[in-house]
Amino acid sequence: MDKPLTATTAGTKSRLSRDLVLTAALKLLDAEGLDALTMRRLGQELGRDPMSLYRYAANRAALLDGVTELVLNELAIIGDDRDWQAQLRRIAHDLRLLALRHPNVVPLLVTRPLSTPLGLRPLGTLRPLEQILSLLIDAGFGPGDALHVYRAYYGFLYGHILNELQEFIVDPEENEALLRLGLHRLPAREFPRLRALAPVLADYDGAAELDQGLDILLSGLAARLTPRNNP
Amino acid sequence: MDKPLTATTAGTKSRLSRDLVLTAALKLLDAEGLDALTMRRLGQELGRDPMSLYRYAANRAALLDGVTELVLNELAIIGDDRDWQAQLRRIAHDLRLLALRHPNVVPLLVTRPLSTPLGLRPLGTLRPLEQILSLLIDAGFGPGDALHVYRAYYGFLYGHILNELQEFIVDPEENEALLRLGLHRLPAREFPRLRALAPVLADYDGAAELDQGLDILLSGLAARLTPRNNP
DNA sequence: AACAACTTCTCTACGCTGTAGACTTTACGC
DNA sequence: GCGTAAAGTCTACAGCGTAGAGAAGTTGTT
Structure with a gap:
């Protein structure tokens, strides 16, 4: 009979921990999507009874919150650019990547906060907000303006990400744009513009599109709200 | 025993229809949230066996798609403003409202397209896209530019809506801002900015914020991409 | 070495879910 | 009135989240 083996031997029994659980959850989510991430399946993945997970997350919703927190930790806000615009640019691209x-985490990122009051959200998900506010205030913005800038910026950023992730391909084998995107299904009479745009849609460049948007937004913000030049 | 009563008597038996089903689903969703919208519950609400619903939607996911379609139909794109900027402004406010x-539909609005390739989405959800493209092209934009404008615009708009819907109140009875938002729970040392901004956060004006964003975005877009002045 | 206290993990069970497949009821054209 | 097709129902199944009680494992104290 096999006994302890409590070492960190790859996939086998060692003590669980919140981090282990969340990491496994993220891995499963990345690999097979939200529906596959069930308590039972995750337990199986960890070689444990599903019930043991409840030691590390109060319930499934909390588990999902934990995963979004984990993912947001991959995002480093601090940077040593002196320029606030350059910083926001870098963060935007980091978040996009x-x-x-x-991609399977994005629905959570976007959706979970809708059912949790600001003050009750996992701290890890509020940290980016706090840090960006800091960044802006340090750059000379008043607190109120910093908030406005943050909102316009983050709103645009999340919007862009949602947009980009929707640009989906039906049939990657196909090289005719209309078919690649499945747009041939649309009645030509009702959707002439969309169908005509198939080739343009088919070679979407997310990073470039994000940059153009940022150009507009940041220069617009700068024109309207100037940081008084030292804190 | 009570028999047919096939009339349209308020809540009682008449022939079902896709529209009836979807409308009831939306009502339930609005009233009690996504989790309450189960096939069984919806069947009960309609006084029918849950299985009968499958005549009008292939499965639950399709039902949800149907609901988003229904909601998007409330949005009228066509307007007779001559000015594309004014039109986009009006649509933005309409969508916000x-x-x-x-509010319970927003997660669907935002999330369902992430799991459905563009070409396979319900036509009703693609119609706004087509119509806005039309609007822009009619205003003199080239098709490619129209697409860019659309993306920046819709991205920003969805972002704003998500932002606004997140600004949640914990305890509406309370009148101290920190407590209303539940921000007192945050460690003061780690979240000084956020805590200090409580009063500003507490009186968020979504419409105004949207307008400011639109000012920046639309003027920025206009500066970069001018419609050559007639089609 | 032995016991106690505490943490971690497992087992069983319940009520709920979506939905497949066979069946019954209803509506409609002739 | 009858045949046919549509609409609605019934039964059943596998899977879900998770409450509650208990077993197993770990740690500290003597």
């Missing part, structure tokens, strides 16, 4: 790395 | 009217 994060989203592309964990 | 729509979201406030059906």
